[in-house]
Amino acid sequence: MSPLFRPLSATDDPARDLLRRLDIEPREAPAVLWRVVRLAFRYRRRFAIAAITSLGAAFFNLLTPGLLGRAVDQTHHLLVSPDAGGGALGALGWTGALVLGASVLRGALQMASGYASEHLGQSVGRDLRVGFFEKLQRLGFDYHDRVHSGDLITRGMLDLEGVRGFIENGLQRLISLVLLLSVGSAILFAEDPLMAALTLSFVPFVAWRAANMGLRLRVAWTRLQERLAVLTRVMEENLQAARLVRAFASAQFEMAKFDVTGREALALANQRIVTRSRSMATIHSSYYLAMALLLWVGGQRVQAGVISIGQLTQFLAFMTILQLPVRQIGMIVNSSARAISSGKRVFEILDLEPAIRDAPDAQPLVKGPGILRFDNVCFSYAGGDGAPPALHDISFTVGPGQTLGIVGPSGSGKSTIAQLIPRFYDVTGGRITLDGQDVRSLQLASLRKAVGLVQQDIFLFDDSLARNIAYAAPETEESDLLDAAAAAQIHDFITALPGGYASPAGERGSSLSGGQRQRIAIARGLVPQPAVLIFDDVTSAIDAGTVQQLRAALQTVTDDRATIIIAHHLGSVIHADEIIVLEKGYIAERGTHAALLAARGYYARLFALQKSGAVDAREDVADRRQEVA
Ligand SMILES: Nc1ncnc2c1ncn2[C@@H]1O[C@H](COP(=O)(O)OP(=O)(O)O)[C@@H](O)[C@H]1O
Numbered sequence: 327m328s329p330l331f332r333p334l335s336a337t338d339d340p341a342r343d344l345l346r347r348l349d350i351e352p353r354e355a356p357a358v359l360w361r362v363v364r365l366a367f368r369y370r371r372r373f374a375i376a377a378i379t380s381l382g383a384a385f386f387n388l389l390t391p392g393l394l395g396r397a398v399d400q401t402h403h404l405l406v407s408p409d410a411g412g413g414a415l416g417a418l419g420w421t422g423a424l425v426l427g428a429s430v431l432r433g434a435l436q437m438a439s440g441y442a443s444e445h446l447g448q449s450v451g452r453d454l455r456v457g458f459f460e461k462l463q464r465l466g467f468d469y470h471d472r473v474h475s476g477d478l479i480t481r482g483m484l485d486l487e488g489v490r491g492f493i494e495n496g497l498q499r500l501i502s503l504v505l506l507l508s509v510g511s512a513i514l515f516a517e518d519p520l521m522a523a524l525t526l527s528f529v530p531f532v533a534w535r536a537a538n539m540g541l542r543l544r545v546a547w548t549r550l551q552e553r554l555a556v557l558t559r560v561m562e563e564n565l566q567a568a569r570l571v572r573a574f575a576s577a578q579f580e581m582a583k584f585d586v587t588g589r590e591a592l593a594l595a596n597q598r599i600v601t602r603s604r605s606m607a608t609i610h611s612s613y614y615l616a617m618a619l620l621l622w623v624g625g626q627r628v629q630a631g632v633i634s635i636g637q638l639t640q641f642l643a644f645m646t647i648l649q650l651p652v653r654q655i656g657m658i659v660n661s662s663a664r665a666i667s668s669g670k671r672v673f674e675i676l677d678l679e680p681a682i683r684d685a686p687d688a689q690p691l692v693k694g695p696g697i698l699r700f701d702n703v704c705f706s707y708a709g710g711d712g713a714p715p716a717l718h719d720i721s722f723t724v725g726p727g728q729t730l731g732i733v734g735p736s737g738s739g740k741s742t743i744a745q746l747i748p749r750f751y752d753v754t755g756g757r758i759t760l761d762g763q764d765v766r767s768l769q770l771a772s773l774r775k776a777v778g779l780v781q782q783d784i785f786l787f788d789d790s791l792a793r794n795i796a797y798a799a800p801e802t803e804e805s806d807l808l809d810a811a812a813a814a815q816i817h818d819f820i821t822a823l824p825g826g827y828a829s830p831a832g833e834r835g836s837s838l839s840g841g842q843r844q845r846i847a848i849a850r851g852l853v854p855q856p857a858v859l860i861f862d863d864v865t866s867a868i869d870a871g872t873v874q875q876l877r878a879a880l881q882t883v884t885d886d887r888a889t890i891i892i893a894h895h896l897g898s899v900i901h902a903d904e905i906i907v908l909e910k911g912y913i914a915e916r917g918t919h920a921a922l923l924a925a926r927g928y929y930a931r932l933f934a935l936q937k938s939g940a941v942d943a944r945e946d947v948a949d950r951r952q953e954v955a
């Protein structure tokens with residue numbers, strides 16, 4: 327049994343225990359809730375309208391018991407002295423009209439407050455969503471390395487909804503409950519303290535019971551949600567890895583995984599029903615018990631002439647109008663608990679300051695010839711405590727029209743070099759300059775416009791091929807787009823498709839082969855015509871003949887920019903102006919193809935092996951594995 331799945335006996339946990347399970351720290355909870363409420367203050371007018379209408383509705387609700395009591399007394403008066411005449415009848419009519427008026431007004435105000443609250447909730451929801459998405463766009467890769475994207479999606483959808491829901495429902499209910507209870511009990515105690523105490527006697531018990539139920543339902547719900555998230559993930563992975571699952575005939579295993587989680591989810595859903603029904607049963611019985619007591623004591627007091635029958639009616643009526651909001655304490659507690667734990671998770675993201683961001687005095691890149699320099703660059707991934715640094719003392723220069731080749735075994739730091747250039751991470755030593763300007767001093771947007779990085783893992787949007795290619799420069803001229811596709815050796819393939827450039831790339835480019843996807847990614851990198859072009863191992867799935875054509879075509883496109891080619895196949899780099907051989911983050915060898923061959927080191931050995939075909943075969947397997955993942 328997974329540690330996530332705790333035993334199901336959550337009937338009488340103390341509140342503290344429940345809070346702990348909800349990941350709510352009692353000491354910080356009020357501050358979080360207050361921050362949620364303050365989100366609504368941004369809409370002062372709407373918030374005021376929601377609050378005032380809600381108070382107004384509560385006010386008219388409070389008027390009704392008194393009016394009903396008066397009506398009963400007036401009726402009683404008519405009964406005991408039938409000859410009181412038209413005056414008494416008229417008074418009764420007036421009271422009736424007032425009752426009617428009060429309930430009409432109450433209904434109207436309640437409707438208005440519901441409308442205003444929903445409007446408010448939706449506005450706050452939208453603000454949060456935009457803020458959250460904007461933050462996601464700016465989060466550094468160091469953050470994404472640590473946090474599962476599914477968690478971010480949960481925060482952006484469910485947690486955000488939790489915060490919004492509280493502003494829409496919880497807040498309004500809380501306001502009217504406080505008013506009903508405080509003003510209501512003041513009125514009652516002024517009339518008759520004993521009767522008031524009896525009328526309100528059910529409140530503490532029901533409130534406590536409902537609050538407890540609210541918390542327990544919340545706990546059960548979060549656990550159910552965890553299970554549902556697992557179900558979603560299993561299903562998602564199953565669909566994404568459909569070929570893998572079929573290939574290994576592991577459908578049985580996957581089915582069992584799904585089934586276990588599905589059953590756990592069902593058990594939790596049932597537990598929620600049991601919790602709710604049991605709590606509702608005790609809540610109802612305590613309420614009716616209190617009502618019976620009130621009738622019994624009240625009847626005696628009416629008989630003794632201490633209070634009128636109308637006053638007894640008033641107390642009974644108060645009980646009925648208090649019943650609903652007090653029972654709703656469960657919902658309020660549930661909604662507040664959700665707002666607190668969800669709010670905390672949403673605020674955590676909103677408060678993050680991305681590690682990689684514009685310096686306060688960041689400047690736009692001043693366009694120069696396009697010279698990229700690494701000066702003694704060192705780098706280690708922040709997360710890898712104790713892990714050896716990924717790069718040591720890397721220096722090189724690539725100018726316009728020049729090509730730098732980077733080769734080396736898997737894990738030697740090739741991609742890391744590529745990712746430092748557009749500042750996906752910051753160097754931990756040395757510096758990287760573009761036309762003499764340290765990349766850390768530049769505005770990120772202007773730096774990233776100048777750097778075209780075609781990455782190893784290719785992502786295609788579920789959109790047309792044209793739009794995928796023009797992704798980085800949607801306004802691009804059609805002729806530029808076609809030129810880029812032609813240079814990337816994919817134009818002929820695309821025009822041969824029935825839909826041409828309008829053909830869909832399919833979900834994650836699944837309708838295309840690995841090599842086709844790589845060539846589309848190359849075209850995408852060429853379109854914005856960046857000063858520095860980096861290809862991170864993007865020819866691994868392209869056949870050798872096409873790579874030759876590609877290299878020739880790229881030469882014309884890249885003759886005025888700095889190009890870095892990272893490759894498994896040495897064939898892609900033999901014409902480079904300089905080749906760096908990386909090993910465990912160090913530059914082990916460097917020079918031109920001819921010089922490296924003459925040095926008879928790692929490069930020369932690898933070249934000999936690849937020429938005989940031995941290494942290629944092994945690496946192709948590795949590449950295919952990458953594609954499946
Ligand atoms: N996001 C990351 N977080 C921590 N370590 C990483 C990360 N990416 C790569 N590494 C590590 O850095 C080293 C170099 O990786 P990488 O640059 O991807 O190698 P290559 O591209 O040459 O195969 C490897 O040891 C790898 O495990």
Ligand SMILES: [Mg+2]
Binds near residue numbers: 737740863
């Ligand atoms: Mg790599």
